[in-house]
Amino acid sequence: GENVEQHPSTLSVQEGDSAVIKCTYSDSASNYFPWYKQELGKRPQLIIDIRSNVGEKKDQRIAVTLNKTAKHFSLHITETQPEDSAVYFCAASQGSSNFGNEKLTFGTGTRLTIIP
Amino acid sequence: SAVISQKPSRDICQRGTSLTIQCQVDSQVTMMFWYRQQPGQSLTLIATANQGSEATYESGFVIDKFPISRPNLTFSTLTVSNMSPEDSSIYLCSSRAGGIDTQYFGPGTRLTVL
Numbered sequence: 001g002e003n004v005e006q007h008p009s010t011l012s013v014q015e016g017d018s019a020v021i022k023c024t025y026s027d028s029a030s031n032y033f034p035w036y037k038q039e040l041g042k043r044p045q046l047i048i049d050i051r052s053n054v055g056e057k058k059d060q061r062i063a064v065t066l067n068k069t070a071k072h073f074s075l076h077i078t079e080t081q082p083e084d085s086a087v088y089f090c091a092a093s094q095g096s097s098n099f100g101n102e103k104l105t106f107g108t109g110t111r112l113t114i115i116p
Numbered sequence: 117s118a119v120i121s122q123k124p125s126r127d128i129c130q131r132g133t134s135l136t137i138q139c140q141v142d143s144q145v146t147m148m149f150w151y152r153q154q155p156g157q158s159l160t161l162i163a164t165a166n167q168g169s170e171a172t173y174e175s176g177f178v179i180d181k182f183p184i185s186r187p188n189l190t191f192s193t194l195t196v197s198n199m200s201p202e203d204s205s206i207y208l209c210s211s212r213a214g215g216i217d218t219q220y221f222g223p224g225t226r227l228t229v230l
Contacts, residue, residue, distance in 0.1 A: 034217075043221040043223050043224055044221050089159065102217070103149060106158045106159045107158065108157075109157075
């Protein structure tokens with residue numbers, strides 16, 4: 001089955017600096033890679049996702065890059081703000097195109113702290 | 117996006133008892149997923165629930181401990197049976213919306229077993 005590794009487990013950055021979180025996956029059949037943000041006591045919320053036919057995707061201060069050959073993908077947050085403080089999870093799946101294999105396998109999470 | 121609700125939001129239970137968690141989606145969906153999130157940990161898939169068929173359980177999870185029902189395309193239940201303190205976790209359901217890959221999560225059920 002799929003195995004997703006995530007680094008670092010904790011990350012502290014000064015407000016206004018950039019943060020990068022990296023994930024690797026093992027199953028070459030995976031083709032959908034979402035990132036979730038989970039604030040304390042809240043449900044995971046999707047912040048950005050990428051599919052294997054795209055190498056990079058950006059949404060305002062958040063971007064995700066994917067290297068299918070190396071089987072790794074990264075989350076980039078620029079101009080960090082205090083409200084970016086949360087736990088971030090990467091995940092991988094074979095997507096809805098492969099019925100029965102849509103399940104998400106999550107990374108271990110990164111606790112991001114933005115220092116004012 | 118899909119709107120997903122869960123009941124109860126939290127509960128405190130005695131060991132040896134069972135708790136049934138309900139998950140309601142605001143649209144018809146083929147698959148619903150049940151996850152467990154232990155304190156300070158990541159999300160681990162328990163099982164995938166398809167309407168009209170038996171749930172598919174992940175390694176380490178068995179039907180006798182976590183029976184699942186899926187009576188229609190908008191609703192599912194997860195029962196945590198014969199609970200022990202090790203079952204204290206947050207249990208979340210999720211599903212996709214429409215024909216896209218995005219999975220949305222319910223608010224979770226925080227279970228404490230004494």
